[in-house]
Amino acid sequence: MALNLLDEEDDTKCLSGLFLLKTILDNSPRVQLDPDVIARCWTAIPSNFLDRLFQTQAQASNQDKHGKEMFGLAVAIVHAFIALLPDDRFSVLLPRAVSARMGLSWKKRLGSMMAGLSHSQPEVLLQIVQILEVFSYRPGGAILLVGVKDWTPLLRLTREDGKARDIFLNTMTTLAQAAAKNIPVPTTRISELLEYSMSTIVPLFKNDENIDNLFIMVNELFELLPPDFFVPRPTWLQGLTELVHGCSNSRHKAEFVKVAQAVRMLSARLLQTYPLTFPTFLFDPTPKKNESSNSKPLSYLFIKLVTVDIASTIPSLQETLKSPGYLETSSRLEACYTILTSFINFLVNTLGEDDEDDEDVGSVTEQFQRISLLQPDILLRLRADICQVLSLTIEYLRDRHDISSEGMAKDKLTGAQIRTLSLWLRDDDGGNLRNEAAGITDVLLSLYNTTKDGSNLDYKDPVAIILEATCATSDGIHAFLSQNGWEILTKDLEAMAHPDGKDEHRYLGISIIRALLAVVHSDEAGPAKAGWMPILEIVASMDIEHPARGEFLLAMLGLGCDLLARAPPGLRKRHAKDAERVLSKARALREREEGEEMKARYEEVVRELSEVMH
16 A cells, blocks of 8 residues: 555555555565565665655755655655665675666765754654665765765764764775775765865864864774775865874873774874875974973874883883783884884974984984974983983893794884884994993894795895994994895895896995995005995996986995905905996996086095095
8 A cells, every 4th residue: 555655646545655655664574585576665665755755855944844854755655665675686785887867866965864963852863873874885885975075074973973073084995995896986086075074073172082083983983995086185184183292292191001002003194195295284392372382292192102101111012912902002102113214204304304404414313303493301311201211112122022022024013123123223323222232233133134025024225224334333333244234235235236127226236336435444444345345346237227317326336346445455456456346337427427516526536546546
């Protein structure tokens, strides 16, 4: 009888049929368990009539009783079918190939439901949320949802309602999964919606005790969505940074502990995603509008807490290696090291912008002082904190290698630690840390040797940078030579002298050369050794035809020249033929070079080689 009434053209009879059908769906087990009957019932509902019922949402928003009832009925009908149809029959409700007319119809229905979130009764609101959640899990449904013009009512619920956050997150991740499978998705619209949504959501969480929900959600977005879903310069980044800094200034210990991991993970993710813009927001020490000029900058407090987190966790981390909680703890620490690495880069880059013509930019200590002249004492204390953290890191790497080196090279935390250590030692001339790092030369060379082509964790470049720093110390020289460091590095250098393909490792080659030069120039190492002289053969035979190799080739020639200069006369004489070939190579490069600056640098190498040989 219900289906007969739905077939009538009279709206009153059709409405009666819909009420009757709703009663049957709610109370008839025989119908509820028969997917074919449910599908036939859905097909019997006039699409235009259901659309008109959803359109009464505008009346419902004005507290019209009849409009509320009609809109509530439309929502209840769709909810009933969604609840009863099994997953393999959901295509009855939303076919995989949605026609333009059907798509427009569903888009309007979903838009009405979105708008209804702001004024519906609790029962109807719950049904709407459940409907939207089901659509968000399906590619076709997510594409329709993202086409809804106004998401504001749903977005305003995200602060208090986890289901609202789930709908937003699920919609975006479903679209990302569809794109990965080459299913066409509206990327431009997705980017627009993401930008608008984040600009709406972020301010809602100001002073909210559950702010970790925001940080976790944003981190998941950046973890799961492809880069082209995001605009290059989000307008909400600064607002989000203020929330991050606000957590750093929290006076409630329980609240700080609750959000700490979410803050670290998100900050590290954003620093990697927006390396040119986010560091300025996160690290700039300039007082914000809500800060006193005499107070400690929130950016300082943020880094301070990062160092405290590492310093308080690292000493006991070794004991948790095989525990279930290690992965969570190591992921948080990895984020902390990523933040420190970015902070050090920020210092160096900021100074570079201010002193482009100053070749002697100074140590990290001097950079701290010059960047923030108003509060050098604060930043110098921060430098001491970072040095303490890196000292503990060196100690941890030593213990990790000695007690349980298994899996060490594959641990992302190890990679983050090595990168931070390399960047700091490269730019800081303090002897203490360099001496401490010299004590793990065997660990460093072991990690260097574990790197394979195509590995996600490449230790070679950061290790070579650390070795350059440690070889400025007596202990570092002895450790490097006793652990066959020269042979290990020159083996790679030989391969780079004859590149195959893209020559993508030339920057690593320069790092290796700098490390070897530190040994060559060391008084501790003494004159050049016979075992080092095969470098001349490598330089003499290197490929000079590959494009974009100018700096590498120049560094190779410089290494050969300095090696000859440090060799005893007898050793130099025995390698005279190799020296002549190196000089010939330098002249060839000078003659073919068109750039005036590079040509002059080649000319200087030719002159120095000539002087050494004669």
